[in-house]
Amino acid sequence: MIPPGKSDPIAIIGCGRVGSTLASALAERGWVVGHLASSNRASADRLADIVEGAIAHDHAQAAVDQSRIILVTTPDDAIESICTSLQWSPGHVAIHCSGSLGLDVLSGPAHRGSLHPIMTIPADPSPGILNGATIALDGDDDVLEMLEQMAGDIDGRPVRIKSEDRVLYHLSCLLVGGYLSSLGAEAAGLWSQLGFDPERGIEALAPMISQTGRNLGEQGIPSALQGTVHRGDVDAIRSHLATIEQRCPQLRGLYVGLAETSLRQAVACGAIDESTASVISALLS
Numbered sequence: 001m002i003p004p005g006k007s008d009p010i011a012i013i014g015c016g017r018v019g020s021t022l023a024s025a026l027a028e029r030g031w032v033v034g035h036l037a038s039s040n041r042a043s044a045d046r047l048a049d050i051v052e053g054a055i056a057h058d059h060a061q062a063a064v065d066q067s068r069i070i071l072v073t074t075p076d077d078a079i080e081s082i083c084t085s086l087q088w089s090p091g092h093v094a095i096h097c098s099g100s101l102g103l104d105v106l107s108g109p110a111h112r113g114s115l116h117p118i119m120t121i122p123a124d125p126s127p128g129i130l131n132g133a134t135i136a137l138d139g140d141d142d143v144l145e146m147l148e149q150m151a152g153d154i155d156g157r158p159v160r161i162k163s164e165d166r167v168l169y170h171l172s173c174l175l176v177g178g179y180l181s182s183l184g185a186e187a188a189g190l191w192s193q194l195g196f197d198p199e200r201g202i203e204a205l206a207p208m209i210s211q212t213g214r215n216l217g218e219q220g221i222p223s224a225l226q227g228t229v230h231r232g233d234v235d236a237i238r239s240h241l242a243t244i245e246q247r248c249p250q251l252r253g254l255y256v257g258l259a260e261t262s263l264r265q266a267v268a269c270g271a272i273d274e275s276t277a278s279v280i281s282a283l284l285s
Contacts (some may be wrong), residue, residue, distance in 0.1 A: 004069055004093045004111070004146045006153075011035040011067035013082060015043040015062045017121040018097050019073030020050070025127035025154040027051045035063035041076070050125055061086055069146075070109070074094045075205050078107040093143055100170035102163035113139025113147050117156060131155040138163055147215060184209060186251065193247060222269035229262035230273040234279050241283060256284050 002100045010031060010189070012019045012178040015038035024047075027033040033051050033064040037060040044056035056065045064070055072079050083106050085095065091243055094109035099116040107113040128202045135156035151158035161169045178238040186204060191201030228236045237259065244252050263280055266272045272280075 002091075003142060006031055006149065007034065008068040009034040009066065010069045010092075011060075011063040013037050013063065013070060013072045014039075014074035014078075015047045016073065017123060017212060018117075018124040019071065020047050021121050021127060021129065022071060022073065022097065022115075022117075023047055023051050023054070024125040025130050026150065027054070028127050030278070031152040031153070032051060036065050037063040043079070044270070047125070048067070064088075064092070065263050068093060070094045070107075071115075076101055080107060081082075083108050093146070095139075098199070099136065100167050101174055102166055103140070104163075111140055111143050113137070113143040115147055115150060117178075118173055120181070132157065134159055136161040139165070153264070154180075180209070183254075186254065188250065202243075209279070222265065225262075225265055225269065225271070227262055229280060230266045230271050232276040232280070233285070234276065237280060237283055259284050 010023075010026065012023045012033065012035070013035055015023070019038070020043075023033045023036070030226045033054050035057060036047050036051075036054050037057045038046040038047075041056065041058060048054045048056040048106045055063075060082065068091060070092060072082060072097075074082055079096050079101065080097060085110060088094070088109045090107045090110055093113070094106045095113040095115055096106060097116055098105070101114070103112045103114065114137065116136045117130055117133045119129060127273065131154075133156050135154075135158050136160050137144060137151065137160050139147055143146060148158045178183065184202065185198075187205055188198045188201030191198055191204070194201075206243040212224075212226075215226075218224075227249065228240070240255065241252075246256055259280070263277060263284070267274070267277050
């Protein structure tokens with residue numbers, strides 16, 4: 001097989017957040033994003049208005065037939081059924097963008113790979129958001145070189161993740177990307193009990209969330225670790241638990257789980273002594 005490359009036409013199957021952002025980023029860097037298809041035709045039409053020269057199709061097969069590189073950017077549970085439903089030629093290269101799935105879901109195409117950016121993708125296409133993002137790659141030997149070029153061209157930082165490690169890798173991403181946003185929503189929700197709209201809570205907390213991320217990136221572990229448990233502030237933890245019991249009991253499990261994790265980390269790095277850790281552990285239990 002002639003190795004796939006930048007001049008080969010690309011089809012995007014699934015024009016949601018990930019597909020639209022990748023399409024915009026690749027087209028901006030000279031890749032030929034020519035054909036688009038989505039379960040919602042309006043999504044493909046919107047992306048065609050953004051990516052110059054791209055054509056929206058009613059059916060995925062039409063986009064595949066006119067392309068060599070196929071980026072399948074649908075929800076994870078649709079990837080296998082879509083690939084099974086399509087007709088593939090020997091020269092097609094299929095790339096899925098799932099974080100947790102291996103290459104086996106790409107049934108049909110002879111040349112396979114995966115490309116998954118570690119980034120929270122906004123609703124509107126934002127190609128610059130991938131600058132500096134780590135991009136997890138996996139693929140057949142004849143595809144990996146192209147994937148590394150793709151990742152590099154959009155200013156990503158490629159890293160190869162083996163198929164057997166994908167779920168563990170995805171769990172790492174979920175703890176930050178998925179559950180951090182859920183945690184922020186819960187924290188902002190408490191502002192309603194302070195007499196404010198939760199949106200005001202988000203406005204107040206978002207800068208701290210951003211700075212926490214910067215601290216992790218710049219200071220590393222354990223220097224960036226902070227918080228009440230890490231400081232060994234027993235009285236504050238006691239008051240937190242009492243207030244949770246009275247005003248927001250639904251958060252007890254979340255608070256205790258996070259505090260126990262922080263306690264383990266604080267002990268491991270020597271931030272608190274065993275005596276203080278024992279007191280905190282007894283409070284949490």
